[in-house]
Amino acid sequence: MSKKDKIIIVGAGLCGTLLGLRLAQRGYKVTLHERRGDMRLEDVDAGRSINLALSARGLRALEKVGIKADILEECIPMKGRMIHPLQGESFFSAYSGRSGDYINSVSRGGLNIALLDAADKFDDVQVVFDSKCERVDLENAKATFKNLKTGETYEEEGAVVIGTDGAGSSVRRSIMGRTTQLLFNFSQSFLRHGYKELSILPAEDGGWRIEKNALHIWPRGSFMIIALPNLDGSFTVTMFHPFGGENGFDNLNTKEKVKAFFEKEFPTLIPYMPHYVEEYFENPVGTLGTIKCYPWQAFGKTLIMGDAAHAIVPFYGQGMNAAFEDVSVFDEILDQYEGDWLKILETFQDARVDNANAIADLAIDNFTEMQDKVDDRDFKRKRQLEMQLEQKYEDYYSKYSLVTFRPDLPYADAMSLGRKQDDLLLKLCAEKEPSEMNLDEVMKQIVALQ
Amino acid sequence: MSKKDKIIIVGAGLCGTLLGLRLAQRGYKVTLHERRGDMRLEDVDAGRSINLALSARGLRALEKVGIKADILEECIPMKGRMIHPLQGESFFSAYSGRSGDYINSVSRGGLNIALLDAADKFDDVQVVFDSKCERVDLENAKATFKNLKTGETYEEEGAVVIGTDGAGSSVRRSIMGRTTQLLFNFSQSFLRHGYKELSILPAEDGGWRIEKNALHIWPRGSFMIIALPNLDGSFTVTMFHPFGGENGFDNLNTKEKVKAFFEKEFPTLIPYMPHYVEEYFENPVGTLGTIKCYPWQAFGKTLIMGDAAHAIVPFYGQGMNAAFEDVSVFDEILDQYEGDWLKILETFQDARVDNANAIADLAIDNFTEMQDKVDDRDFKRKRQLEMQLEQKYEDYYSKYSLVTFRPDLPYADAMSLGRKQDDLLLKLCAEKEPSEMNLDEVMKQIVALQ
Numbered sequence: 001m002s003k004k005d006k007i008i009i010v011g012a013g014l015c016g017t018l019l020g021l022r023l024a025q026r027g028y029k030v031t032l033h034e035r036r037g038d039m040r041l042e043d044v045d046a047g048r049s050i051n052l053a054l055s056a057r058g059l060r061a062l063e064k065v066g067i068k069a070d071i072l073e074e075c076i077p078m079k080g081r082m083i084h085p086l087q088g089e090s091f092f093s094a095y096s097g098r099s100g101d102y103i104n105s106v107s108r109g110g111l112n113i114a115l116l117d118a119a120d121k122f123d124d125v126q127v128v129f130d131s132k133c134e135r136v137d138l139e140n141a142k143a144t145f146k147n148l149k150t151g152e153t154y155e156e157e158g159a160v161v162i163g164t165d166g167a168g169s170s171v172r173r174s175i176m177g178r179t180t181q182l183l184f185n186f187s188q189s190f191l192r193h194g195y196k197e198l199s200i201l202p203a204e205d206g207g208w209r210i211e212k213n214a215l216h217i218w219p220r221g222s223f224m225i226i227a228l229p230n231l232d233g234s235f236t237v238t239m240f241h242p243f244g245g246e247n248g249f250d251n252l253n254t255k256e257k258v259k260a261f262f263e264k265e266f267p268t269l270i271p272y273m274p275h276y277v278e279e280y281f282e283n284p285v286g287t288l289g290t291i292k293c294y295p296w297q298a299f300g301k302t303l304i305m306g307d308a309a310h311a312i313v314p315f316y317g318q319g320m321n322a323a324f325e326d327v328s329v330f331d332e333i334l335d336q337y338e339g340d341w342l343k344i345l346e347t348f349q350d351a352r353v354d355n356a357n358a359i360a361d362l363a364i365d366n367f368t369e370m371q372d373k374v375d376d377r378d379f380k381r382k383r384q385l386e387m388q389l390e391q392k393y394e395d396y397y398s399k400y401s402l403v404t405f406r407p408d409l410p411y412a413d414a415m416s417l418g419r420k421q422d423d424l425l426l427k428l429c430a431e432k433e434p435s436e437m438n439l440d441e442v443m444k445q446i447v448a449l450q
Numbered sequence: 451m452s453k454k455d456k457i458i459i460v461g462a463g464l465c466g467t468l469l470g471l472r473l474a475q476r477g478y479k480v481t482l483h484e485r486r487g488d489m490r491l492e493d494v495d496a497g498r499s500i501n502l503a504l505s506a507r508g509l510r511a512l513e514k515v516g517i518k519a520d521i522l523e524e525c526i527p528m529k530g531r532m533i534h535p536l537q538g539e540s541f542f543s544a545y546s547g548r549s550g551d552y553i554n555s556v557s558r559g560g561l562n563i564a565l566l567d568a569a570d571k572f573d574d575v576q577v578v579f580d581s582k583c584e585r586v587d588l589e590n591a592k593a594t595f596k597n598l599k600t601g602e603t604y605e606e607e608g609a610v611v612i613g614t615d616g617a618g619s620s621v622r623r624s625i626m627g628r629t630t631q632l633l634f635n636f637s638q639s640f641l642r643h644g645y646k647e648l649s650i651l652p653a654e655d656g657g658w659r660i661e662k663n664a665l666h667i668w669p670r671g672s673f674m675i676i677a678l679p680n681l682d683g684s685f686t687v688t689m690f691h692p693f694g695g696e697n698g699f700d701n702l703n704t705k706e707k708v709k710a711f712f713e714k715e716f717p718t719l720i721p722y723m724p725h726y727v728e729e730y731f732e733n734p735v736g737t738l739g740t741i742k743c744y745p746w747q748a749f750g751k752t753l754i755m756g757d758a759a760h761a762i763v764p765f766y767g768q769g770m771n772a773a774f775e776d777v778s779v780f781d782e783i784l785d786q787y788e789g790d791w792l793k794i795l796e797t798f799q800d801a802r803v804d805n806a807n808a809i810a811d812l813a814i815d816n817f818t819e820m821q822d823k824v825d826d827r828d829f830k831r832k833r834q835l836e837m838q839l840e841q842k843y844e845d846y847y848s849k850y851s852l853v854t855f856r857p858d859l860p861y862a863d864a865m866s867l868g869r870k871q872d873d874l875l876l877k878l879c880a881e882k883e884p885s886e887m888n889l890d891e892v893m894k895q896i897v898a899l900q
Contacts, residue, residue, distance in 0.1 A: 179638065180737045183693070187637035188629065243633070287630045 004029060005159035005341075008143055010133045010171050011035070014108070015306030015323035016164030017115035021065050022331055024122035031156060032119070033131040033145055035165070040113055050197065050236045051228045053078065053215070053317030054104040054111070057407045061324035064331060067118055071111060075104035076229045082214035084268060085375045092214060093374065093383050096398070097390025101405040103215070103317060105228045136161050136174040141301040143171075160341055161302045164323075167291055169308035175298055182298055191288040191313060191367065193223070193242050194249055198279045200272040202233025209272045210235070215317075217370055220265055223247075224371040237273065240288075240371065249285050288313045290360050296349040300342025303349070305330070310356035315366035316403060318359050318411075325407070326352060355411040362403060362415055381429035382422075385442070388434060393443055420449045454479060455791075458593055458608040460583045461485070461615030464558070465756030465773035467565035469614060471515050472781055474572035481606060482569070483581040483595055485615070490563055500647065500686045501678045503528065503665070503767030504554040504561075507857045511774035514781060517568055521561060525554035526679045532664035534718060535825045542664065543824065543833050546848070547840025551855040553665070553767060555678045586611050586624040591751040593621075610791050611752045614773075617741055619758035625748055636743040641763060641817065643673070643692050644699055644735040650722040652683025659722045660685070665767075667820055670715055673697075674821040687723065690738075690821065699735050738763045740810050746799040750792025753799070755780070760806035765816035766853060768809050768861075775857070776802060805861040812853060812865050831879035832872075835892070838884060843893055870899045 007023050009016045012034035020030045036044040054075060062068040079102045080094035095102055119125045134144045134153070142157040163171025176184055203209045208229055210216060216227040216235070223242060227235040242248040252258050258280050262270055270276065291311040297303045306323035330348050337343045373379040386398035397406055399418025406414060424445060428437065457473050459466045462484035470480045486494040504525060512518040529552045530544035545552055569575045584594045584603070592607040613621025626634055653659045658679055660666060666677040666685070673692060677685040692698040702708050708730050712720055720726065741761040747753045756773035780798050787793045823829045836848035847856055849868025856864060874895060878887065 180640075183640040183642065183737065185637075185639040187635075187639075189635040189637070190630075190633040192633065287633065 006031065006157075008141065008156055008158040008161045009033070010136075010143060010161065010163045011165030011169075011306075011308070012112075012116065012127055012129075013164065013166060013306075014112055014115065014320055015327065016162075017112060017119055018061060018065065018324060019162065019164060019305065019327045019330070020125055020127075021115060021119040021122075022327055024119060024125045025065065026331075026334065027124075029124045030119075030122075030126070031158070032125065032127045033133060033143070033156075034127065034129050035132045035148065036129065038116075038127075038129045039109060040116065050108060051105050051230060052108050052111075052320050053228070054106045055317065055321055055404045057318070057328075058321035058324040059104075060407045061328040064328060065118065067114060071106065071114060072104065074110055074114075074231065075106045076231065077102045077213050078105055078215045078228070079213050080215075081374065082211050082216045083374050084216065084218045086218075086220065086265065092211070093380070094387055096401050096405060097387040097392075098401075098405075101401060102213075103404060105215075105230070107230065133163075133165065133170040135177075136163070136171050136302055138174060138178060138298040138302045159301075160345070163302070163304040163308045164306045166307045167289065167311035169304055171302065172293065172304050172308050175293075175295075175302065175304065178298065182295060184293065184295065186291075186293040188289055188291050190290075191364075192244065193240050193367075194285040194287055195314075196239045196241065196249070196280065196283050196285050198225075198237040198239065198273055198276050198283070200227060200235035200237055200269075201274065206233050208233050208235070217374060218266055218269065219371050219374050221372050223265075225266060225269065226370070235272075237269075240367075243285075252280075255281075290364065292357055292360060294349070294353055296353065297345035300345055303345045305348075309349075309352075310360060312356075312360045312363045313367060314363070315370055316359065316363040318363060318403065322356065322359050322411070325355075358410075358412040358415040359403070362411070362418075378426055378429045381434055382425045385425055385429060385434040385437065388439060389443060389446075392439055396443065396446065417450060421446060424449065455609035456481065456607075458591065458606055458611045459483070460586075460593060460611065460613045460621050461619075461756075461758070462562075462566065462577055462579075463614065463616060463756075464562055464565065464770055465776065466612075466614030467562060467569055468511060468515065468774060469612065469755065469777045469780070470575055470577075471565060471569040471572075472777055474569060474575045475515060476781075476784065477574075479574045480569075480572075480576070481608070482575065482577045483583060483593070483606075484577065484579050485582045485598065486579065488566075488577075488579045489559060490566065500558060501555050501680060502558050502561075502770050503678070504556045505767065505771055505854045507768070507778075508771035508774040509554075510857045511778045514778060515568065517564060521556065521564060522554065524560055524564075524681065525556045526681065527552045527663050528555055528665045528678070529663050530665075531824065532661050532666045533824050534666065534668045536668075536670065536715065542661070543830070544837055546851050546855060547837040547842075548851075548855075551851060552663075553854060555665075555680070557680065583613075583615065583620040585627075586613070586621050586752055588624060588628060588748040588752045609751075610795070613752070613754040613758045614756045616757045617739065617761035619754055621752065622743065622754050622758050625745075625752065625754065628748065632745060632748055634743065634745065636741075638739055638741050640740075641738040641814075642694065643690050643817075644737055645764075646689045646691065646699070646730065646733050646735050648675075648687040648689065648723055648726050648729045648733070650677060650685035650687055650719075651724065656683050658683050658685070667824060668716055668719065669821050669824050671822050673715075675716060675719065676820070685722075687719075690817075693735075702730075705731075740814065742807055742810060744799070744803055746803065747795035750795055753795045755798075759799075759802075760810060762806075762810045762813045763817060764813070765820055766809065766813040768813060768853065772806065772809050772861070775805075808860075808862040808865040809853070812861070812868075828876055828879045831884055832875045835875055835879060835884040835887065838889060839893065839896075842889055846893065846896065867900065871896060874899065 006029040009020050009032045012032040020032045023030050059068055062071055080092055082092050084090045130148045131145045132148050134146050136143045141161045143161050144155050146153045163169050212229050218225040225239050227237045229235050243250050247261055255277050258277055296309045305326045312319050333344050333347050389396045399422050402414035402418045456479040459470050459482045462482040470482045473480050509518055512521055530542055532542050534540045580598045581595045582598050584596050586593045591611045593611050594605050596603045613619050662679050668675040675689050677687045679685050693700050697711055705727050708727055746759045755776045762769050783794050783797050839846045849872050852864035852868045
């Protein structure tokens with residue numbers, strides 16, 4: 001019986017640590033190898049965004065492992081988008097017509113530490129830091145690691161190796177090395193935009209300088225800035241910005257140019273960000289890529305999961321939620337097929353790959369929506385109509401709500417239905433104001449789409 | 451002035467050797483590095499198909515370098531497809547209604563040798579065999595090679611490095627290693643079918659056992675066999691066949707199974723292939739993949755071309771033709787911008803990438819057409835209608851003809867117009883026989899599509 005099989009997990013980020021915790025709860029021996037140091041003891045640069053939006057799919061997985069309530073205490077609810085146009089007043093746009101449906105700003109580091117602490121409590125969980133995966137012997141579930149502090153190289157063999165080592169996955173590289181044998185399909189595609197983080201400081205009284213319970217957007221057509229609240233009163237600000245062009249990252253290369261650009265495009269933000277010019281030059285520019293691939297498993301012995309299998313752009317706030325949902329689905333498949341790893345790994349990839357592709361495509365769609373559409377007349381009408389429909393009809397969910405607040409619905413189904421609804425509502429909103437519409441008639445047309 | 455710049459070409463296959471020849475004709479110093487041995491002196495296994503279909507786009511490039519007439523003497527014209535259904539009579543389907551429009555079966559090895567011989571005549575061309583590219587220093591046009599016979603490693607620096615080293619390109623791997631800096635988009639996708647080569651022997655009198663001037667197809671729905679004629683009276687036979695399933699390659703693993711399968715599916719072929727069972731077990735199974743990527747150039751110093759930039763499946767007979775067209779287009783861009791390598795490389799990739807993507811997609815479409823549609827009622831009607839239209843109207847070209855016989859028309863334009871025409875004609879052919887149609891009326895509708 002496999003109950004005490006040893007599982008080697010490569011990557012102790014959010015997905016890998018949650019997976020390790022869940023497998024330990026199920027009685028497996030788990031070794032978690034993490035390339036970086038222990039973030040509880042040292043300042044490790046994760047090289048990634050400081051806070052994230054945690055929503056229903058992710059919460060469902062945290063509930064499974066019993067830490068949902070603890071984590072929610074450390075979150076700031078974001079009830080909707082606060083839109084800051086260049087001209088005119090800022091306005092609020094709720095995420096849902098249902099008051100209980102909101103997303104949560106959470107610290108990436110804080111959440112990772114909570115997961116590590118929970119996993120560490122199990123005797124059968126071993127976490128090895130500074131341990132870089134060099135390669136995986138796919139058929140034999142044997143991984144070779146190098147300790148980045150001592151230089152020592154060592155092998156570890158388990159029943160299965162699971163790579164949760166992110167977009168640049170080393171486990172995936174070993175699968176890619178067997179391309180023709182595995183007929184490994186792979187794509188990586190990058191936006192011509194990158195991102196850079198800045199910060200809004202807390203108010204002098206320790207409070208929040210702008211609305212706390214919102215995700216803020218400064219949409220500017222071909223670029224934008226967003227901000228998510230932190231517990232200490234600060235906001236993490238992210239510029240999503242083209243690399244090229246007159247005002248692209250590559251060309252905004254002097255203090256004068258950066259100041260002139262912000263003064264023209266983001267004048268209302270400047271008072272909240274006293275150090276933005278220094279931060280602009282200190283902080284790196286990150287890339288925004290989508291990775292799709294198939295298969296995710298090899299020989300019933302090696303699997304990739306989370307960003308390693310399906311990295312997406314951040315514009316739907318679903319990267320972490322999708323990775324956590326992977327863990328929930330994997331757990332359900334274990335319920336069915338425990339003991340038969342080949343069956344488990346094949347069932348998992350086939351259950352997830354279409355859904356991972358769907359959220360990847362939705363996230364690209366939302367990039368355009370956030371930077372260019374949120375301030376558009378018909379789009380605003382559509383959001384208003386969606387709110388009214390969600391308030392009035394129990395069975396109605398907007399595309400955003402289908403993706404974000406319906407963990408029972410696979411991403412692919414949410415995409416398919418959501419896109420049809422969007423097409424219909426945008427057509428109606430091009431003709432008239434929601435106030436002039438008969439909601440019952442609209443709802444009939446929506447039901448007919450399903 | 452750049453006239454005597456040194457160009458390092460990685461890969462002396464069809465594309466690289468043609469490019470080297472053309473650049474030598476323009477006055478450049480050229481070094482061609484080839485991983486394999488000299489095919490004129492030793493038997494090198496190219497691991498790829500023995501004969502290929504040479505058509506107008508490829509011929510245009512050969513004309514530029516002055517060897518078109520010589521090569522055509524070594525070709526066998528294929529005027530159309532000879533279709534061999536499992537039930538019923540074999541029938542011929544011409545490629546075009548114009549008698550001068552046909553494709554040519556040519557030996558890969560013979561063509562490559564002719565190109566090598568032509569390039570070797572130039573003092574400024576150096577061909578280095580057994581020379582494997584290890585990596586490219588992209589910014590400095592410096593490549594590191596290893597001699598596979600001596601083990602020696604050496605560097606060479608030029609004005610530009612051009613990788614024509616095929617689907618598994620080492621130059622592309624160096625570009626991919628700089629993914630985030632170059633925002634390198636890349637996809638590889640494999641069919642779940644592979645291919646295996648067999649052969650039809652010459653007749654006892656040295657002639658051809660089946661129609662010489664045709665590309666033969668035995669379509670069987672989810673798999674097929676094709677055959678192309680060789681000068682010696684033999685045919686190179688290729689099975690395009692799924693890996694998986696009851697009768698897939700993976701399961702056809704005993705002599706009994708292979709014989710039973712051929713007796714059921716290809717009974718009329720067996721008499722022509724006395725050694726097919728032995729060949730089946732001796733010859734490898736190849737994979738069928740599509741590779742798309744962007745950018746193709748880095749820093750105005752390194753470029754990939756041909757299969758290295760855009761590998762496609764063989765079902766349109768356009769892989770080599772597309773690679774040769776790359777050389778034609780590169781040559782035209784040199785006419786415009788000679789001296790400015792950054793401009794040349796950027797202009798080249800931007801001129802070619804959409805066209806390479808188009809022929810990749812068309813080749814996938816043709817996979818379905820060849821194995822499943824050529825024997826279909828409406829498809830046969832459409833081919834008949836297309837022939838009549840091509841005979842009657844000077845300006846009309848079917849999709850196949852637009853792609854194959856119109857080198858003046860970029861692939862992307864051929865795809866766009868060709869697909870529209872296909873949709874229209876298939877709709878008409880679902881309703882009636884071409885003999886019941888008014889051709890002038892049909893032609894009016896076609897012109898309206900443009």
